[in-house]
Amino acid sequence: MAADLTMNTQTQTLSVPRPAGVHPVGVSNDEFRAAMSRLAAGVVLVTAQEPSLDPDDPNAPAVEDVGMTATAFLSVSLDPPLVMVSLREGSRMDDLLAEQPLWAVSVLSESQRHIAGRFAMKGRISDRLLFDDIPYVRGDISGAPLVGGALATLECRTEKTVTAGDHTLVIGRVLTAELPSAEGGPLLYFKGRYRQLG
DSSP states (O other): HHHHHHHHHHHHHHSSSOTTTOOSOOOOHHHHHHHTTSOOOEEEEEEEEEOOOTOOOOOOOOOOEEEESOOOOEEEETTTTTTEEEEEESSSHHHTTTTEEEEEEEOOOOGGGGHHHHOOOOTTHHHHHHHTOOOOOEETTTOOOEETTOOOEEEEEEEEEEEEETTTEEEEEEEEOOOOOOOOEEEEEEEEEEOOHH
């Protein structure tokens, strides 16, 4: 009889659904997000080109520019030169880089907060309009926009992708690296806001 009661209790415990964002082992989504918000991160704009969205329209551009603000970007290796960016699984950039191996990164300066905010918006307008009044040049290898006034720009070719939870880690070989601007400090993201040094 006692064994039956124990079994029923265990069965009831196992069948109780977990609240959303609570994991069987480890921290909740909110706890994890709060802890990681205390890690200051540099802010970059990841860019790439995709084929025309309307290939039947003779007036449509042959390619479309796509951009995304990222804070999960880091150096991986010096030899060979590798970097990594983390993309939300199923995002437009994730889908694009699954097919387009060439992409670029502009390391944003503290004066480029408006660019970071613009490309981080949810439900945003078309990327064509977002690039409209931003000075940039095209990468010689990737063809992707490289933001004028950025502290550094890189052109990359995807070497490997790794699925990690709800994100895709894209590891890219650096093909070009330039320092277009030596002015100003880096744009940082800390505790849910864009910041600058000092």
